[in-house]
Amino acid sequence: MAAPIRVLTAVPICDGHDSAINTINLEFIRHGIEVVYLGYHRYAQDIVRAAIQEDVRAVGISSYNGGHVEFFAEVVKQLKKCGADDIKVFGGGGGTITHDDQRVMQKRGVDKIFFAGTSLTDMTQWVRDRYGKASKRGAGKSAEMKLARKLTEIEDGYANGKRPKKSAATKTKKSPGTRVIGFTGPGGAGKTTLIDELILRLLHREPKARIAILSHDPSVVGEGALLGDRATMINSQDDRVFMRSMATRGQAGGLSPATEDCLRLLAQSGFDYVIIETVGTGQEAMPFQSKLVDQTVLVMNPDYGARLQLQKIVMLDLADIVVVNKSDQDRARTAASEIERRLEQNNRGQRLLSTVAKRHRDPGVDKLCNLLTQDLAPAAKKGGKK
Amino acid sequence: MSKLGRVVEAVERYNGFVEDEVKRARSDKKFGQLMVDRWNEIKAKIPVGTAPTGLKLPRLALPEIDEAGDITRYLLGDGLPGEFPFLNGAYREMYLEPLSQPPVETGAYEKNGHGGKAKLNGSKNGAKPQVTEEPTRLFSGLMLAEDTNERFHFLGAHQRSKRLSTAFDGPTLYGIDSDAPGILGKIGEGGVAVDTVEDMVRLYDGFDLGSPDFSASMTISGPAPIIMAMYIAAAKRRFGNGIVPKLRGTIQADIFKEVQAQNETIFPVEASLRFLTDMMEFTTREMPRWYPVSISGYHIGEAGSTPVQQAAYTLSNGFAYAEMMAARGLDVNDFGPRLSFFLDCGLDVEYIALTRVSRRIWAIGMRDAFGAGPKAQMFKVHTQTSGRSLVAAEFKNNLTRTAAELMLSYMNGTNSCHSNSADEPFTTPSEEWIRLAAHGQAILLDESGIFKHTMNMLSGSPGMKAVERAVEAAILEEFREIERLGGVMGAVENRYQRSQIQTAAHRYEQQIYNGTRPIIALNKYRNDSEEMPEFELARTPRTKQQLQVDRLKKFKAKNARKAEQALAKLAAVVETDENCFPALLEAAEVCSLGQISDCLQEVVGRFRPMV
Known part of the structure; x- marks a missing residue:
């Protein structure tokens, strides 16, 4: 049995719109994803810290209060700065994120923007396909990140049915x-x-x-x-x-x-x-x-x-x-x-x-x-x- | 038992009373005859108006009944418009156009006062009919104070009365200063940035804040007492201290719905409620024309509740505020008339009667559980059409959705109304679509004959009655559950309302995705070749955001010493049980919003989010 995908979800700073993300979280967990939910009104810095410590595969951001171009880009930038650019950033904001915005955001390193009308099923499937594959990941740049990655190794070792050898x-x-x-x-x-x-x-x-x-x-x-x-x-x-x-x-x-x-x-x-x-x-x-x-x-x-x-x-x-x-x-x-x-x-x-x-x-x-x-x-x- | 339990008892008792009186009217001849005589007298006094086509119509339509029991049920159970229990309207004439010539015989008919299209901030009860305000009140706020001010003047140009409704940006809603790290991109997005009293002066520049034709509505809750203090400080700067009792308007300040649905809370709930009650005590005593809380179901509805949940949580929150204010020793007849409501109107069938039923429950609860007099029994409500019901796909359909919701809002006798712009799913509305939204209201009220000739034009159909009965029973059932959990506060701590709303929201989404809830052009009659329209979006340029930061820094430097003193004083008062609003007023003169929020959080802590 493969280890479950772990993603982190959050709503940006000064934004309390959590209705969409609550629904998406429920849909994700019903399809085998482990969701670390950071909540609403969260600074980019808090999201990045949590993503690294939790060693998730991706960060999903739900934004409805504007400022998304800057906010998503900031999260990507800070992840990269920490050497964690293998943690991907995706998200959405109903109709508030336009196609033009999406182009700018993707240019700045955002993996995917979901638009209004995307079905929950399609979104969940996409996340599973995209972030479910085993991939080569670095050991981590900082001590914190190294620790986080070792924890993942231990946890996934158990999930794969192989109890790690006592070193x-x-x-x-x-x-x-x-x-x-x-x-x-x-x-x-x-x-x-x-x-x-x-x-x-x-x-x-x-x-x-x-x-x-x-x-x-x-x-x-x-x-x-x-x-x-x-x-x-x-x-x-x-x-x-x-x-x-x-x-x-x-x-x-x-x-x-x-x-x-x-x-x-x-x-x-x-x-x-x-x-x-x-x-x-x-x-x-x-x-x-x-x-x-x-x-x-x-x-x-x-x-x-x-x-x-x-x-x-x-x-x-x-x-x-x-x-x-x-x-x-x-x-x-x-x-x-x-x-x-x-x-x-x-x-x-x-x-x-x-x-x-x-x-x-x-x-x-x-x-x-x-x-x-x-x-x-x-x-x-x-x-x-x- | 909290007061909510007593409200449930009161409504049940009142419904029993109505049925007893119906029986009495049928068995007791003398009483029955009395009711029939009263009915005939009411009918005889209804003035007749003339439609532009020449058709003569009574200004109040009544059911065609002549049996004593039926008459009794109607008069006591529903009430005439403007009469207890106010099912058919808070006021007698609501949206009727004034008669060109006064009717010969007015009699009792006029006593109840004029309808007051816009009595939400209305004139004194029993005052002579006058040219009233339009019920249109459009929500607006963008970029910096001067930009919103310009928008206010644009909107006001179409109206006799100046009724401004202010949307604040995210940092302001969360009590954060524009110069805080990590929030630059949020400045002026989704609303106007307000950091200081100077921004507040710019925001309402050119408007006469003390005029009886002016009212300001401010949609903010978490830091509401601070923003209220800044508004008062700005008014004093411009017009002197004498302006305070003349100020008219509404501040949302609804902490319960924030915790239940909208998530813009910055202090722990108990502390928020204390600051709120301090402010309400001040406005009740010093600002008799101000509405210090707008008890809001809108955000509960928008967060995905069912209509019944929306009404039940909103009403129960209202009763909880009333209970708090009564506990402060304030007279229900002083604060009761200053409580106002704000509801969402979507397309679900409940909306045919949701506001009507809410008005009835509020009136009975206030009268029988709080001992309120007539003015404090009235449920005065601002309605906004549902933003959630609007979709991006083939967005022009949103005009039709909003039109249908407007129709429902006015059928329910809303006191004022905001109609959403069709471009709402994408952005802060642009002027083109705002204009269409405002015109939608004018077409219904002024152009069409639906609402301007006859009261009760659409009230009381068998279908509406059926919805009323079902909705009332369901609301009372919600009240009982909240009561079981220890009243509103107990239910909040058990996150009852939150989890109910989230469950309903999830069901709604599933219904859309599985097609059992048709949304035209989204899951039915979908046009997959449609390109997303490109709008000119209302985004705040970086230069403006930087300007706001620079201005704030200058303000802080200028007031540094005074601010320190004011904050020390404020913190000291908050540590005691004293009313802290006067200290807040002083602080608002020299401190920024963020400085004050930080100071208060230092003493009372921060809000711990509920998931």
């Missing part, structure tokens, strides 16, 4: 000073928002820190996946953040078959923090078997149902930190005290925090950031700190 490198330990933090929890608990708020604080507190994020979204039946975490992670669009979105590609439990190897590579790449986020998980999930993970955070929603439900959540026994997010909700106090009692039974010194991640400058998230940056207790210390 010497994959056996070595992680870089000194790298802390790996795992986030898991049910869908809708606010993991992504919480991580993004954490990133904001880390970037602010540690002006030189570099952070990697490995984020997961489920694949749908028929191979494709919508990898949409980047669209809401406004603070993580930063040159000091390396983010990679992975589809689970058929594996249950919240992670992808290639996760462990990808995580190991990231942990060896000199980041100060490596954050890994699972897809929304169920009660029985224990996603982090890896010895690489230093700390695990379980993010909960206050409305998990009756207290009895807590007994069934396996991660409550395993997590180092439990966060009750959305603690502005009515049920949050009850939830926090019920979980507290549950954790007391374990008697493992697990920490419990309440947060409202969506709130600007939330003190609960500040506390979480403190817990995740202070020196690890010797018992929990697995990776070794500088």
Whole structure:
């Protein structure tokens, strides 16, 4: 089985027209394409950074608010500057992009413009034909791009059914000073928002820190996946953040078959923090078997149902930190005290925090950031700190 | 229960009440006779006008009924135009041309005030009939302030009254300055670039902002309070402080629909709503002629919602704003009349009655759930024909589409209307097609006899009634679902409206591609040999974009010290619970839009997009 095509889609800066791209994203994923969706109102710089980190085959841009000639050309130019001109740029804008515009845009390196009236089927077919072929790709110019391409190699290795051989490198330990933090929890608990708020604080507190994020979204039946975490992670669009979105590609439990190897590579790449986020998980999930993970955070929603439900959540026994997010909700106090009692039974010194991640400058998230940056207790210390 | 739940109860209760009264009129002879007498009295007082052909026609057409129950159902359930629950019109005469000679007997008929073709920004209720404004209000905005100003003067040349509707460019809509890195190509595209109070002065130059014939509409929501402050600052610069209470116009400022559909939000929702309420409190107290929010379904419709979703989300957003303002301690009878609406009109069958039903639900909800008096019960609406329904293939067909939508808009008794130009799928409309679009409205209202002689000309057909009933039931069902999710705010956080709209949009596209939704010249009667027409496109030249950047830099240099002080003060006020609009007004004198947005985002954070 061939590895799915990965493309990145986005809407340019100062443009909120996402109706067309939402429809196209759905059509792409139904036909086996993995779509990293960056969202609307996005700078060219953010698109290029994401395209390189995600190592997509192509970038699809949907523009309805004018300025497309400059914008598309800017994306092409910046990709080229980064040595990533094998990442192609295509797009459309209904009737707003004229044939004259298209000629200028193609002259400036845009691969393809779709005009109004193109059927979704034709567009999807074109993308599959054009970007589906295996092609020789360079190893990458920058360290970031090299890393991104290695991740692709690992991921596609699994997709092709050949589990990559353990090389010497994959056996070595992680870089000194790298802390790996795992986030898991049910869908809708606010993991992504919480991580993004954490990133904001880390970037602010540690002006030189570099952070990697490995984020997961489920694949749908028929191979494709919508990898949409980047669209809401406004603070993580930063040159000091390396983010990679992975589809689970058929594996249950919240992670992808290639996760462990990808995580190991990231942990060896000199980041100060490596954050890994699972897809929304169920009660029985224990996603982090890896010895690489230093700390695990379980993010909960206050409305998990009756207290009895807590007994069934396996991660409550395993997590180092439990966060009750959305603690502005009515049920949050009850939830926090019920979980507290549950954790007391374990008697493992697990920490419990309440947060409202969506709130600007939330003190609960500040506390979480403190817990995740202070020196690890010797018992929990697995990776070794500088 | 949020107020929306009470609105649902109120409408159900009112519908039950109407049916009870119908029964009573049929069983209680005395009451029945009272209704019949009232009916006869109304009929007797209807003035008669004359068509140019000499044909005499009543100025109000009523159904041919004479049984007490039917009369009761009509008078209470539908209401005469201008009467609760306003199904047939917000005003009594709407688009009727004035009678050349006043009727001998006016009586009760005149009491309700004149129709007010353009009462959206209208005169006082109960005022004498006067030469009213045309309902035409065309949206425009391009390049720099002086270019849009020129377009405004061109458009205004055709009209007695000056009703300007302003489109802003992308950077302005997102509160970003023109000199920000990476946005040069966006300056003046799709609307006018406004960075400072000086741009605002240029934009409306030559118009008398305090005149009763002038009104400005500004289509902007994310940074609306900042733009409002700049408009006030510009007006003060030109006319002195005394101008403020005279200012007339509308600012869109609809945060809920941005989060649900249009995506032009820059602050987190709660903070946006706080800034909005601060502004509304100010305008309600200081600018009695201003409409501080235009509760908009247009963008919900354009994002691909069904017509019922459009009406349901728009109305529920409106009730949520009313609830917020009431919570501020404002009187519903002060702010209620200053809430106005903006709907999309496409070609789906629901549009035969969508606005009529919306008007009825709003009136009942405001009266029975908010305790509003008559002026605050009225759903006053601007309609725009659907841009989404227009296609690039054989684009001249768009004239017909827009004409049909205009017809539907006026059948629904819209208070004002924008007709799209046929070249809309390609570009900011050019003057040739704008002129045709404006003339389309004049042909319907002035040239044809459809709307100018008789009210209710097309109201109340059995088909329209059937649509009304089905649409009302479907809207209430949406309300119940929103209520279940914790009201409008709860539903927004659950991204309920967004996901409903996206699902509907996707279905619409699939219907086009599989042919079950015929779009002429696109998927039916397609002409594959057609060449795409070449337009002279309204693109902003690079030199103009650079000019805007240079002007802004000069402004910032000139005001650097004052700006710093004003922003520090603003930030300090925003940290408290105080109304921050006065501080915003001060900042607008010396700061750019981007400086103010950045300052506010520093305190309240940035909007986190919903996918």
